[in-house]
Amino acid sequence: MTSPEGAFIAALRSLATTPGARGLADDCALLDIGGETLVLTHDMMVEGVHWLPDQDAADVAWKLVATNLSDLAAKGAEPVGVLLGYSLGVDDAGFVRGLREVLHAFGVPLLGGDTVSSPAAQAHGLTAIGRATHRPVPSRSGARAGDSVWITGPVGGAMLGFEALRDGTGAIETLAFRRPSPRLAEGRALAPQVTAMMDVSDGLLLDSARMARASRVTLALESAAVPYAESLPESRRNAAMRWGDDYELLFTLPPGETPQCSAYRIGAVVEAGPAPVLLDGAQQHGPLGYEHG
Amino acid sequence: MTSPEGAFIAALRSLATTPGARGLADDCALLDIGGETLVLTHDMMVEGVHWLPDQDAADVAWKLVATNLSDLAAKGAEPVGVLLGYSLGVDDAGFVRGLREVLHAFGVPLLGGDTVSSPAAQAHGLTAIGRATHRPVPSRSGARAGDSVWITGPVGGAMLGFEALRDGTGAIETLAFRRPSPRLAEGRALAPQVTAMMDVSDGLLLDSARMARASRVTLALESAAVPYAESLPESRRNAAMRWGDDYELLFTLPPGETPQCSAYRIGAVVEAGPAPVLLDGAQQHGPLGYEHG
Known part of the structure; x- marks a missing residue:
């Protein structure tokens, strides 16, 4: 079964010939210009799909920018600016406040964009532009059997934060969900080392499977080696690996190499088997993460 | 009175310090990188606001790309690629068809983007990236008293096309509205000559007023010199000057200079008076064009 999004992207792929x-298979596009390589990404967020209807507009702004910067981080790119497409809503001032905070936090200027009125749900788009700091620019497709698999930080924090926010419990810190932090410094440090790199936006297992497919290998992960958010109950570790929004970097290194930043070794790359990802040696069933469309 | 959009953009302006x-006052942002100047623009289109609900999805795709390329044309930029933010809808295949046609027509590759599902009205965003062919890159703000004012082609065609499409008369060719043609070659030819340039997207009078305000001058236009679409009745000439979507280039030249492409001289730049634009010597009343927000 192909989802509507899958069919649409397959049709678009024939237009993305440069x-x-x-092949629209990576998180970013690359553009060689002058003596530099630009790294470009565009994400959209829709009210009711990507954020809770009553969520703070400042957090929506933060997340829109942070998720795009996370794509740049996975390329080891230094952000040079963003363009915003904005639908006017009920709390435009709150949105500007969050935008100011996130742009200041990561030292990125607003370059331009467009503002529209929308009769229904709000939708925002953001284009982030970065400058590659290392070439070739890391991709998802370079992992080789024998490589080690790493992640820059814990999973599960965003899941717990989302649930606390949704249920209004106030019991758990919600920042991990509301204000993710793109791993820009880590991405730049790692770019010269990695054989493959991507950010974990849709779930560790799903994004691992995507990296494996792009690289034509299998990623063999060990659940005991995966770092989890501090307050995550042991019973929810498997769920945390299938939940996205943590925006850590997943990467592979050649045999014997150790990363130039703090990171956790969570597995090994092996020859392609029947499943793109193995957890503790076993094929996984059910949804591996958040599938769009 | 400030519109919600006006207030929002004023707040954004303080974030656009680069x-x-x-100052978010131009159609495009500029980015110096690797010895080149990139020209960047992002426009959004929303169902029911920017296109008729029953309009052909292929035409929507064409217009989304063409209007952004028109912004690049006004900078004399050569397009190098586009990023698409797309909400899935009822005719995604039609959209891809139009996208293929417009990208082929103007020789522009699709670089990447994002696809989302939307619970309500569709919204699409497009970022177009171009390479400046002449520096300094033309702006709206360089017109000086004594300059001549020019336009690359007729106004009113899009208005007639829109009305024919809306009324289903089939009486008048609707292409001018459905499939505007960005003046990319003209923009490149003119960029080294002009003192100011912009595309006419919201109406000749309104966009002239914007250029005049940005340049701190008055544009004195002569209605008899303005080129009109062939089938436009004389009684509708004033309306045609207040209707947008024709995407011709409006520009000013230093005294004595003639343009390096086919164009019509429609007036002169004079010292700033009480009104930013004069038509046949008289200040104009009522809406000068399509005001957003």
């Missing part, structure tokens, strides 16, 4: 589009 | 953002 090498820098990477 | 010179290349041009």
Whole structure:
């Protein structure tokens, strides 16, 4: 079964013939210009789909920018600016406040964009532009059997934060969900080392499977080696690996190499088997993460 | 009275501190990178606001791309690629068809983007990236008293096309509205010559007023010199000057200079008076064009 989104993207792929589009299979597009390589990404967020209807507009702004910067981080790119497409809503001032905070936090200027009125749900788009600090620019497709698999930080924090926010419990810190922090410094440090890199936006297992498929290998992960958010109950570890929004970097290193930043070794790359990802040696069933469309 | 959009943009302006953002007052942002100047623009279109609900999805795709390329044309930029933010709808295949046609027509590759499902009205965003062919890159703000005012082609065609499409008369060719043609070659030819340039997207009078305000001058236009679409009745000439979507280039030249492409001289730049635009010597009343927000 192909989802509507899958069919649409397959049709778009035939229009993305330039090498820098990477067949629309990567998080970013590359553009060689002058002596530099630009790294470009565009994400959209829709009210009721990507954020809770009553969520703070400042947090929506933060997340829109942070998730795009996370894509740049996975390329080891230094952000140079963003363009915003904004639908006017009930709390435009709150949105500007969050935008100011996130742009200041990561030292990124607003370059331009467009503002529209929308008769129904709000939708915002953001284009982030970065400058590659290392070439070739890391991709998802370079993992090789024998490589080690790493992640820059814990999973599960965003899941717990989302649930606390949704249930209004106030019991657990919600920042991990509301204000994720793109791993820009880590991405730049790692870019010269990695054989493959991507950010974990849709779930560790799902994004691992995507990296494995793009690289034509299998990623063999060990659940005991995966770092989890501090307050995560042991019973929810498997769920945390299938939940996205943590925006840590997942990467592979050649045998014997150790990362130039703090990170956790969570598995090994092996020859492609029947499943793109193995957890503790076993094929996984059910949804591996958040599938769009 | 400030519109919600006006207040929002005023707040954003304080975040757009980099010179290349041009204070969000121009159609495009500029980014110096690797010895080149990139020209960046992002426009959004919303169902029911920017297109008729029953309009052909292929035409929507065409217009989304063409209007952004028109912004690049006004900078004399050569397009190098686009990023698409797309909400899935009822005719995604039609959208891809139009996208293929417009990208092919103007020789522009799709670089990447994002696809989302939307619970309500569709909203699409497009970021177009171009390479400046002449520096300094033309802006709206360089017109000087004594300059001549020009336009690359007729106004009113899009208005007639829109009305024919809306009324289903089939009487008048609707292409001018459905499939505007960005003046990319003209923009590149003119960029080294002009003192100011912009595309006419919201109406000749309104966009002339914007250029005049940005340049701190008055544009004195002559209605008899303005080129009109062939089938436009004489009685509708004033309306045609207040209707947008024709995407011709409006520009000013230093005294004595003639343009390097086909164009019509429609007036002169004079010292700033009480009104930013004069038509046949008289200040104009009522809406000068399509005001957003």
